[in-house]
Amino acid sequence: MTQVSSKSQERLSRRQVDKFSERRAQLAASALQTLSELGYARTSLREIAQNSEFSHGVLHYYFRDKVELITHCVRQYKAECVTRYDRIVVDAGSAEELRQGFGAAMAATLREDATLHRLWYDLRNQGLFEESFRADVLDIDQSLERMIWRVVSRYAELAGSPPSVSPGVAYAIFDGLFQQALLGYLTGRDSAAADLQTNVEQVLDQLVVRT
Amino acid sequence: MTQVSSKSQERLSRRQVDKFSERRAQLAASALQTLSELGYARTSLREIAQNSEFSHGVLHYYFRDKVELITHCVRQYKAECVTRYDRIVVDAGSAEELRQGFGAAMAATLREDATLHRLWYDLRNQGLFEESFRADVLDIDQSLERMIWRVVSRYAELAGSPPSVSPGVAYAIFDGLFQQALLGYLTGRDSAAADLQTNVEQVLDQLVVRT
DNA sequence: GGCTTTTCTTGACAGTCGTCAAGACTTTCC
DNA sequence: GGAAAGTCTTGACGACTGTCAAGAAAAGCC
Numbered sequence: 312m313t314q315v316s317s318k319s320q321e322r323l324s325r326r327q328v329d330k331f332s333e334r335r336a337q338l339a340a341s342a343l344q345t346l347s348e349l350g351y352a353r354t355s356l357r358e359i360a361q362n363s364e365f366s367h368g369v370l371h372y373y374f375r376d377k378v379e380l381i382t383h384c385v386r387q388y389k390a391e392c393v394t395r396y397d398r399i400v401v402d403a404g405s406a407e408e409l410r411q412g413f414g415a416a417m418a419a420t421l422r423e424d425a426t427l428h429r430l431w432y433d434l435r436n437q438g439l440f441e442e443s444f445r446a447d448v449l450d451i452d453q454s455l456e457r458m459i460w461r462v463v464s465r466y467a468e469l470a471g472s473p474p475s476v477s478p479g480v481a482y483a484i485f486d487g488l489f490q491q492a493l494l495g496y497l498t499g500r501d502s503a504a505a506d507l508q509t510n511v512e513q514v515l516d517q518l519v520v521r522t
Numbered sequence: 523m524t525q526v527s528s529k530s531q532e533r534l535s536r537r538q539v540d541k542f543s544e545r546r547a548q549l550a551a552s553a554l555q556t557l558s559e560l561g562y563a564r565t566s567l568r569e570i571a572q573n574s575e576f577s578h579g580v581l582h583y584y585f586r587d588k589v590e591l592i593t594h595c596v597r598q599y600k601a602e603c604v605t606r607y608d609r610i611v612v613d614a615g616s617a618e619e620l621r622q623g624f625g626a627a628m629a630a631t632l633r634e635d636a637t638l639h640r641l642w643y644d645l646r647n648q649g650l651f652e653e654s655f656r657a658d659v660l661d662i663d664q665s666l667e668r669m670i671w672r673v674v675s676r677y678a679e680l681a682g683s684p685p686s687v688s689p690g691v692a693y694a695i696f697d698g699l700f701q702q703a704l705l706g707y708l709t710g711r712d713s714a715a716a717d718l719q720t721n722v723e724q725v726l727d728q729l730v731v732r733t
Numbered sequence: 734g735g736c737t738t739t740t741c742t743t744g745a746c747a748g749t750c751g752t753c754a755a756g757a758c759t760t761t762c763c
Numbered sequence: 764g765g766a767a768a769g770t771c772t773t774g775a776c777g778a779c780t781g782t783c784a785a786g787a788a789a790a791g792c793c
Contacts, residue, residue, distance in 0.1 A: 334770090350651035352563035355750060366772050368753085377751065429650045436647055439640045439708050440561035449709060475728065479702065480721050487698020491690065497650050498660060510691050517686065517728065545740090566780065577742050579783085588781065740789070749780070759770065 335373050338363055339384045346384065347426040351433050356380075378443045385434055385447045388427070393454045395420060400461050406469035410512050413462050417485075418508040421492055428493055456482035463518055472519045481518060488514065546584050549574055550595045557595065558637040562644050567591075589654045596645055596658045599638070604665045606631060607673050617680035621723050624673050628696075629719040632703055639704055667693035674729055683730045692729060699725065 341363035346354050356377060360367035374380040396416055403409035421428070431451075438448030460478040467474040474481065488510050495503035552574035557565050567588060571578035585591040607627055614620035632639070642662075649659030671689040678685045685692065699721050706714035 331769095350648065352648065353651070356752090357750080367751095368773070369771055371752065372770070429647070433647050433651070435705070436640070436644050437561065437563065439705065440564070440644070445709060449705075452705065476725070477721075479717075480699065480725065483698040483702040483721070484695050484725075485698070487694040487696070487701070488691065490698070490701075491694040494646070494650065494660075494663065498656060506690075510688075510694070514687070514691065514695075521732075542739095567782090568780080578781095579743070580741055582782065583740070734793105736792080738789105738791075740787105742787070743785090744783105745785100746783080747781100750778080751776105752778105753774105753776085755773090755775100757770105757772075759768100761766105761768070763764105763766085 331373070335383065336387065338365070338370060338373055339380070339387050342380055342384045343388060343427075343430070346381070346434075347430040350430070351381075351437050381434070382444065382447055385444065385451065388431065389447075389451045389454060392424075392427075392431075393451070393458055396458060396462050400465045403465070403469065406466055406471075409462070409466050409469055410515050413466075413515060414508040414512040417489060417492075417511050418504040421489065421496055421504050421507055425493060425496055428489070429497060432490060432493070455486070459485050463515070466515060467519045470519050472521065474518055475520045476518055484514060484518075485511065542584070546594065547598065549576070549581065549584055550591070550598050553591055553595045554599060554638075554641070557592070557645075558641040561641070562592075562648050592645070593655065593658055596655065596662065599642065600658075600662045600665060603635075603638075603642075604662070604669055607669060611672050611676045614676070614680065617677055617682075620673070620677050620680055621726050624677075624726060625719040625723040628700060628703075628722050629715040632700065632707055632715050632718055636704060636707055639700070640708060643701060643704070666697070670696050674726070677726060678730045681730050683732065685729055686731045687729055695725060695729075696722065 338359075342354075342359045345359045345362045349358065356370050357367045359380075360370060370380060374383065396413060399409065399412040399416055403412055434444060435448050435452065438444040456478055459482045463474055463476075463478075463481045476484070488507060492503050492507035492510075495506070500506075549570075553565075553570045556570045556573045560569065567581050568578045570591075571581060581591060585594065607624060610620065610623040610627055614623055645655060646659050646663065649655040667689055670693045674685055674687075674689075674692045687695070699718060703714050703718035703721075706717070711717075
């Protein structure tokens with residue numbers, strides 16, 4: 312954008328870059344909202360623009376194409392959710408407290424962010440078909456696995472017994488439980504969130520070897 | 523199609539109905555293949571027709587619209603896969619045999635039917651967005667849960683200890699493991715199938731209470 | 734054989750899609 | 764002030780979508 316390197320120019324440039332990526336983030340937020348409402352298959356750029364305060368042409372000013380927009384969305388989504396349970400891990404003073412905090416937090420995000428989770432599973436699946444999203448999907452998935460492992464390993468530590476499963480298996484298990492609960496929740500099973508909490512707490516307990 | 527009830531007419535009618543639903547099944551198979559290759563978002567009726575020996579117009583002769591076609595596909599898919607492990611359950615003479623058979627069968631279907639499984643997860647997710655698929659998705663999901671439970675409960679029986687989880691939790695756990703393995707397998711992790719087998723056998727063992 | 738019904742193809746329709754270019758508007762800078 | 768750079772809108776393009784109607788082709792019937 313600028314090749315001169317005077318201080319004022321640099322400051323200008325930086326400010327512009329900031330503004331540029333601020334708008335990118337703003338548009339990505341609109342895209343994220345649209346995607347979480349409609350799903351990948353039914354989301355168009357015009358629809359995204361209508362959920363923002365701009366016209367559809369501006370998307371190509373801030374993003375090269377649809378793939379770059381969605382990729383940016385996915386990355387933005389990741390940053391928000393990948394530390395979801397860290398607070399609970401740090402604050403928990405006992406195994407029991409961690410267990411209940413984790414179960415409650417999963418049930419809470421199921422209730423509050425259901426459409427966003429639904430989108431994540433949709434996009435993760437798109438990554439199985441389309442090469443373009445694959446790298447980001449795998450990256451986020453690994454981050455989520457580490458996030459879950461922080462919970463499980465800390466729980467084992469507090470409980471005084473080592474975990475009985477690998478990080479990958481632990482993640483797969485809680486992901487399976489969550490996905491099932493999401494299906495139930497979004498199809499109107501009222502007990503879905505409460506059941507999830509119960510199941511998560513029960514399973515977490517079984518993931519450390521009994522002494 | 524016919525209101526006369528002479529025997530020859532009935533026989534004709536029945537033959538026609540059979541032929542009609544045979545062709546439906548044939549077209550649904552083409553659709554299933556296309557869907558499993560491209561995913562729901564990228565599959566069009568013309569593409570499906572190109573994967574069959576007919577032209578695109580014929581789809582509207584056998585199916586009211588796209589939704590009915592895909593719904594029919596999903597039902598057809600279900601019939602094939604919902605009894606996948608029943609043979610193993612019946613044949614297994616010991617807990618150990620069942621455990622290894624189940625692990626091997628899961629790994630085998632991961633390798634052989636990966637794109638079909640990918641499609642199933644895609645369509646299950648579409649059910650979270652689109653009302654139209656929801657009923658069939660939920661129906662199939664429950665069938666799968668029962669299928670898994672036949673394995674787990676039989677295993678517990680053979681092992682002489684009751685299961686430590688509910689049918690829903692058992693299904694969620696193995697579904698999570700399988701989905702993770704599918705992600706690994708389709709993104710080129712060579713050990714995905716072998717890992718799945720190991721994990722499934724290990725987890726199944728943990729799902730019965732130790733005595 | 735001809736007649737009727739079923740089956741399939743062709744071509745068109747109205748609409749939507751991602752993309753992009755031309756230009757208007759806004760902001761920034763000297 | 765005016766020039767320059769950045770930002771946004773508008774309208775168009777070719778391609779693709781699901782749907783449907785008209786009629787050709789095939790099969791079944793007497």
